Amino acid sequence: xxxxxxxxxxxxxxxxxxxxxxxxxxxxxxxxxxxxxxxxxxxxxxxxxxxxxxxxxxxxxxxxxxxxxxxxxxxxxxxxxxxxxxxx
Numbered sequence: 001x002x003x004x005x006x007x008x009x010x011x012x013x014x015x016x017x018x019x020x021x022x023x024x025x026x027x028x029x030x031x032x033x034x035x036x037x038x039x040x041x042x043x044x045x046x047x048x049x050x051x052x053x054x055x056x057x058x059x060x061x062x063x064x065x066x067x068x069x070x071x072x073x074x075x076x077x078x079x080x081x082x083x084x085x086x087x088x
Contacts, residue, residue: 022048022072029071047082048072058085 022040030038037053038061050068052058061068065083072080 019043025072025075026050026068029068041086043080046079047084048077048080049084049086051086051088053088055087058087061085 019040019042022043026038026040027035034057037057039051040048041051042049050061052061061083062085068083069080
């Protein structure tokens with residue numbers, strides 16, 4: 001009998017792994033008390049979507065957008081041009 005995971009396309013599995021990697025990058029560059037309040041929920045060729053637990057953190061990340069873009073570029077994601085911020 002096949003497991004459910006056998007039917008999940010490799011593309012979906014790879015995207016999940018990439019999001020996990022982006023989350024590690026984000027959490028390594030945020031303040032200690034934010035680590036559990038922010039997460040990467042999606043990405044595309046030129047943007048990353050970050051979800052924040054509250055509007056205060058979302059506002060700070062918006063104002064420090066360039067800092068976070070630079071962090072992702074330092075990890076080899078040179079094509080990232082924009083951060084999209086969502087509130088949970």
